[in-house]
Amino acid sequence: MDGSMGRRPTAWMAAAGVLGIAAAVLAGLLAWRWDGGGGAGASSGGPGWAATGPRAPTHEHADFAVVIRGERFDFGQPQFISDTEGKELSEHVHIHAPRYTVVHVHSTLVTWGEFFQSLGFKLTDPSFPGVTDDRTCLELPSGEKLCNTASERWSFIANGVPVDGLATVNIGDLDRVLFSYGPETPGEALAKYWGLVTDQACIPSELCKARIPADEPPETCSGRGTCTR
CATH class of the missing domain: 2.170.130.30 (Ferric Hydroxamate Uptake Protein; Chain A, domain 1)
Known part of the structure; x- marks a missing residue:
């Protein structure tokens, strides 16, 4: 098997991991805005x-x-x-x-x-x-x-x-x-x-x-x- 073909699954796994981390960070930011950053769940006035x-x-x-x-x-x-x-x-x-x-x-x-x-x-x-x-x-x-x-x-x-x-x-x-x-x-x-x-x-x-x-x-x-x- 070609060496480059053998490395493809590893590359895809690394890319998926990066995307997963980015998605988690984005979700966290959205949750912060929703519950404490001035969205519908905000409990403070002003x-x-x-x-x-x-x-x-x-x-x-x-x-x-x-x-x-x-x-x-x-x-x-x-x-x-x-x-x-x-x-x-x-x-x-x-x-x-x-x-x-x-x-x-x-x-x-x-x-x-x-x-x-x-x-x-x-x-x-x-x-x-x-x-x-x-x-x-x-x-x-x-x-x-x-x-x-x-x-x-x-x-x-x-x-x-x-x-x-x-x-x-x-x-x-x-x-x-x-x-x-x-x-x-x-x-x-x-x-x-x-x-x-x-x-x-x-x-x-x-x-x-x-x-x-x-x-x-x-x-x-x-x-x-x-x-x-």
Whole structure:
């Protein structure tokens, strides 16, 4: 037998070994990003939930509603509210009186996942690379997990259009967004619950001042580009 032919199996084995090591390293890097490097399994707040890149100051607002089995979740509870008495749940994004269905965004690149995490929730959905529909869940501050099942599912509606997920999507100025969990399809959730999403973000943005009730005290955080506290 030719000597070069006799060496071929050894060469192939060496090449396979190198490829195996490279694959293991890559898998390790991906696992690190997934569980601790800012992916869907990240447990820390802040930029891990936002798109990568530097942030800049801004001041924008969006309307939202979370509907669970036909009931709109109450974000007017004290634990979810940032106020003027030193309690600020996040420097980047918050809600406060008197409009608990309006998100105030103070930094660019703030995502819906980051907003929810600042309130003690954890949203995992297909907007994360590699997350399939069957792994979509919202963990509540109580620890209860609401996940897609054969009988109930999450529907995400952004500005009247069903989308696959929103956790890694940046909050846009004057967006209106619905998060619905129940037996409904996205189309059914849109038809039944879209009316629960307010359209009040223009008020703190000072784009529709005529809609502000005359007897309402001034908001502690209003305007575009600035925030008075």
